[in-house]
Amino acid sequence: MSKFKSIDSYIPKKEYELLPFKFDHFDDKRCIITNMVGEYLLLNNNDLYSLINKKISSDSSIFSSLRSKHFIRYEGENSPLELLALKYRTRLSKLVNFTNLHVFVVTLRCDHSCPYCQVSRQSEDKNQFDMTYEMADKALDFVFKSPNPAIKIEFQGGEPLLNFPMVQYIVEQAEFRNKSENRNLQFVIATTLSLLTDEILEFCRDHSVMLSSSLDGPQDLHNANRPRPSKNSHQLFEDGLNKARAVLGYDRVSALMTTTDKSLSRVRDIIDEYVRLGFNSVFLRALSPYGFAIKTKRYMMYDVDRWLKFFKEGLDYIIFLNKSGIPFVEVYSALILKKMLTSDDPGFVDLMNPAGAGIAAIVFNYDGYVYASDESRMLAEMGDFKFRLGNILTQSYEDIIFSDQLLDALEDSFTLSVPMCSDCAFEPYCGAEPVFHYAVYKDMVGRKPESAFCKKNMSIYKHLITLMENDEETKSIFLRWATQC
Ligand code: SF4
Known part of the structure; x- marks a missing residue:
């Protein structure tokens, strides 16, 4: 039996x-x-x-x-x-911990004059666009009120290295406070690397500061996208990269790219340049409809269909590289794949629901104003204060976090209740993005059939699934990306 x-x-x-x-x-x-x-x-x-x-x-x-x-x-x-x-x-689960990323805009001054710049940069000598010590202290009070056990402080500008004494002050003060707070504290400087000196690198090494930079592609494209008076932004980037890697460690410097109209026919060149310089990933990013990008009409110089063509061609090439034995990741795809193929959420601000504005990241501007996101302060630089949450000099943490500006944006854009998203099969992978929709359509929800955000993302979700369905090897590559990002 x-x-x-x-x-x-x-x-x-x-x-x-x-x-x-x-x-x-x-x-x-x-x-x-x-x-x-x-x-x-x-x-x-x-x-x-x-x-x-x-x-x-x-x-x-x-x-x-x-x-x-x-x-x-x-x-x-x-x-x-x-x-x-x-x-x-x-x-x-990431929502429980509340804000992790705290952005300090230590100056608006910059030595570059990129036409698509997302902030209203100022020339190098305008010191009135620098953060003061009083603001930095108040912002640090705010940072340590966040319940999050992990705190990331990112310095942005302009070019933050033009106000490096303020960066040093904030890092040292944060470390001092953290002796009793015991948070997992991380520092990042978003810099073009053009002004790096040995002293700056030594400070970064001694305080475990990472560098996040920008690389738009090969020399001609990078120099055209990121002009400097001496037309050498790519050379300065490459020199800075080599120096920084030697002092801080190979993986302590990352790079982001922005797609301009000049980039659209060059996606393979861009990826090849990232590979040549020893990066193992690229984030194929569209221009944001904020700041100088919209003022100079650069944002309108390509539509979402043209950008999708660029993105899909780039992704095909990256898959080809992986199949040829060169492990390389497209970061936006990896973030989405993590939502598709694992139970985790990467906490990427653009693809969060409720929106990541204010609760995943918050921005302290050089003038003391606090914004829900980097994009919100760019909108304010253009004269629209919809997402200005308060002022660090005069208002408390509670005033700012419970402000109507923040709570209304989160509540009104919640994807599970907004038209079309609430019924959309791709909603589990998507985000609310109230700032984008407000910036472009003057409405935090936006009509999704006309939304470039919706069109772009829905097309990418379908494309990623189609690629996985059609080819097992691509599926295993994607699975690797999803688990490592
Ligand atoms: S793909 Fe479009 S409709 Fe679907 S959830 Fe995203 S924004 Fe909403």
Whole structure:
């Protein structure tokens, strides 16, 4: 007699029930279904119909997939609900800790004059655009009121190295306060590297300060995008990169790129330049509709369709590099893939719901005003103060964090309740982005069928899923990206 009962004995005789999911057309033949924890499945239209009418056979492979991804459960079964709840809590767990990233705009002065600059930079000699010590102290009071055990302080400008004594002061004061606070404290300077000196690098080494820089591509493209009077911004970047890597360590310097109209036909050149300079990733970023970018109409010089063509061509090339033995990551895809393929959320401000503005990151401007995000202060530089949360010199942490400007933006843009997003199958991967929609459409929600944010992201979600469905090797590359970002 067999020790075990037959396999049939282990299959419940009950009917299955549907767990919450959303669905949408994916292509001519298939639909996509997703659930609140980001699991997805592509089904042909007939299978979707069968699923909803509870006609999927329990011995089919679709049935197993639906069960393992928590789209169905047997009547009365608790474990699928508990697993869903656990994964959902994990995805939202970063919200509990509240603000991690604190941006200090220590000066608006800059030695570059990039036409797409997102801030209203000032010339190098205008000291009235520098943060004062009183503001820095008040901002540090604010920083340590955040309950987050991990605190990142990022220095931005303008060019923060033009006010390096203030950077030094804030780092030293933060370290002093942290002796009793015991937070996991990190410092980053966002710099073009053009003004790096040995003294600055020694300070960064001694205080574990990382550098985040900008690289727009090969020399001609970088110099055209980031002009300096002596037309040598790329050379200064490369020299600075080599020096910084030698003193701080190879991985202590990162780079970001911005796509201008000049970049659109050069995506392979841009990626090749990142590879040549020893980077293992690139973040293919579109221009933001803020600051000088909108003033100079650069933002309008390409539309979302042209940018998507650039992005997809770049992604194809990066996949080709990976298949050829060069491990290299496209960062925006990796952030989305983390939401698609793991239970974790990377906490990337643009793709957060509730919006990351103010709660994932907050900005202290050189003049004492506090903003919900970097983009909000750029909007303010253009005369629109919609997302100005308060002033560090006159208002308390509570006044600022509980301000209507912040709470209204979060509440009004919540994707689970806004038109179209609430029904969208891609909502688990998407973000609220009230600042973008307000900047472009003067409405924090925006009409999604006309939203460039919606069009861009929906196209990328579909593209990533299609690439994974069509090729197992690409799927394993993407899985690696999702787990390492
Ligand atoms: S913005 Fe667009 S893609 Fe994102 S959730 Fe809303 S409708 Fe879906």
